[in-house]
Amino acid sequence: MAKHILSFAFHFLLCQTGRASAPVAPTPAPVAPIIDGNYTDKLAHLMIQALNGKLLPGASKTVCKAAYPFLLDTIVAIRVNYNTTMGIGTADSVVLGSDVVLHPMRVANFYGFMSNGVGEHLKSLNIFRIIFSMNSDKSHNTTVMALSPSGNESCVFANSQRWN
Numbered sequence: 001m002a003k004h005i006l007s008f009a010f011h012f013l014l015c016q017t018g019r020a021s022a023p024v025a026p027t028p029a030p031v032a033p034i035i036d037g038n039y040t041d042k043l044a045h046l047m048i049q050a051l052n053g054k055l056l057p058g059a060s061k062t063v064c065k066a067a068y069p070f071l072l073d074t075i076v077a078i079r080v081n082y083n084t085t086m087g088i089g090t091a092d093s094v095v096l097g098s099d100v101v102l103h104p105m106r107v108a109n110f111y112g113f114m115s116n117g118v119g120e121h122l123k124s125l126n127i128f129r130i131i132f133s134m135n136s137d138k139s140h141n142t143t144v145m146a147l148s149p150s151g152n153e154s155c156v157f158a159n160s161q162r163w164n
């Protein structure tokens, strides 16, 4: 039996090498990987960040809590329509009733989307940046950043606690 298979394989190889180009089964067209979905994240956590971007685990949250009681535990809706092959698309977020378009960040390791400015309403509340990130398993994080009344920090509201 084994000998038979070997012989077959040998003849197969002979035939293949004897041809200019071996016929191959047509490759099915790849399905374009698209992320098309609606997601929500609850901003259950507040972190304090220095102006240089460093998170400050020990910093007081008092002024941020007092300034943004309406952000803590608010739910952000995000509609993602993104072609992962092309890196083209957007994540449209709704924060406190305002639409904010988030653009691909083109970072490695996860799909990231970030606002390029916010509208008048959010600006008037001193909210300045929205970030949405998604892993390949579709787990996701939303971050809303606002100026702290302290003047030297940002109030970072997010659905998950994280430290850098």
Ligand SMILES: *[C@@H]1O[C@H](CO)[C@@H](O)[C@H](O)[C@H]1NC(C)=O
Pocket (backbone or CB within 6 Å): 036, 037, 038, 079
């Ligand atoms: C996302 O929500 C929008 C608005 O409700 C809806 O039109 C769209 O079909 C939804 N997309 C998916 C993939 O569920």
Ligand SMILES: *[C@@H]1O[C@H](CO)[C@@H](O)[C@H](O)[C@H]1NC(C)=O
Pocket (backbone or CB within 6 Å): 050, 051, 056, 150, 152, 153
């Ligand atoms: C920012 O200012 C506040 C109030 O003056 C102070 O408590 C805090 O340590 C300062 N934070 C940074 C990162 O310098």
Ligand SMILES: *[C@@H]1O[C@H](CO)[C@@H](O)[C@H](O)[C@H]1NC(C)=O
Pocket (backbone or CB within 6 Å): 032, 033, 034, 083, 085, 086
């Ligand atoms: C996504 O990008 C791929 C690669 O360029 C393309 O073939 C495909 O048509 C795109 N899909 C959509 C829905 O735009």
Ligand SMILES: *[C@@H]1O[C@H](CO)[C@@H](O)[C@H](O)[C@H]1NC(C)=O
Pocket (backbone or CB within 6 Å): 110, 111, 133, 134, 135, 139, 140, 141, 160, 161, 162, 163
């Ligand atoms: C979301 O946050 C969790 C917890 O901090 C972290 O482990 C994960 O890597 C984050 N995912 C993305 C896509 O940012």
